[in-house]
Amino acid sequence: MPSQSQTLRLYTALLLHREDWAGQLLLHIGLNESGRELALASLAAGAAALFLEEDTRQLREANREGCLTFSVTTLDEALRALKNEIRQKRAITIGLAGSSAQWLAEMVERGVLPTAITASRPLTGAEETSLQTLQQWGTHPLHASSLIAINKASHNIEAPLATLQARIAEDTAATLQERRSKDDTLRAQLSKALPQSLQERWFETAPTLFPRSLNRAYWTEL
Structure with missing residues (x-):
């Protein structure tokens, strides 16, 4: 199971960064252990979160551990579910299987604008290109001790915990x-x-x- 202590730390950091995540879309890349901890933290914080993962083993593990509300294989399915939960301001975590670069490019093409983006694995060039566009539109890149900094503009949401x-x-x-x-x-x-x-x-x-x-x-x- 994901670390409960690290889940609590990420949950706290999310809420210190933003007091109310209800109705907000969090986009994350990677469902390794750190990604699964963030998934649980985002549920506790009340966010609607989309997790992109190409490794079906990681998706199965996340589902088994209860980190995901459910998994889908198309962006259409993911967006339909997210729109409903965002409208009703309910927490949800959706795992989207397949090429993360493809899904990110499609999100840009369709004008999907997350509130924040995070990642728990190194990004490819194609992924970075799409994320740069989302940032130009207003999406905030976030990171923490277990999450990578997407770029120099990434905000460390765990910084307040140090004090x-x-x-x-x-x-x-x-x-x-x-x-x-x-x-x-x-x-x-x-x-x-x-x-x-x-x-x-x-x-x-x-x-x-x-x-x-x-x-x-x-x-x-x-």
């Missing part, structure tokens, strides 16, 4: 029933270094993102 007087800890329970009880206890002792609403949302969504996990990552005071 926090807090750290991520993990608590382990013996059973799922105990996990729920311990979550209630942790929820009553939220870190003062981060917005309460951000942490509350994590405790609401984490059990659905990691339904069989006896661990819980959370922010704690130093």
Whole structure:
């Protein structure tokens, strides 16, 4: 499974970068472990996210781990689903199989404009060309410690975390029933270094993102 601590870190970074992701389109290239962690983080943050991946093994793994709402094989299918969820401001993660360069070129041709773009693997020249066009239209390139910088203009969304007087800890329970009880206890002792609403949302969504996990990552005071 993707790291729960890194998922929490990316989720926090997303919401510190942008307070409300509902109705926003996040475009990501790559569904390696870092990409799957971002997928879970984007679900927790409430974004509508499209993940491009050419490796069918990576797509299967992402589906198995619950990182994707579902996978499709055409951009038409992906856009139909995304438009509906964006309109209703609901979180969704869609994996699109096939050539990422082809899909990016088609997105440019059709005028699809994501709010932000991220990547977790090196880009090809054709991919970079399409992403440059999207940036010229107003899409923001983002990166973090586990995500690559698309270019020099990429914004490090984890930068605010460096100034926090807090750290991520993990608590382990013996059973799922105990996990729920311990979550209630942790929820009553939220870190003062981060917005309460951000942490509350994590405790609401984490059990659905990691339904069989006896661990819980959370922010704690130093």
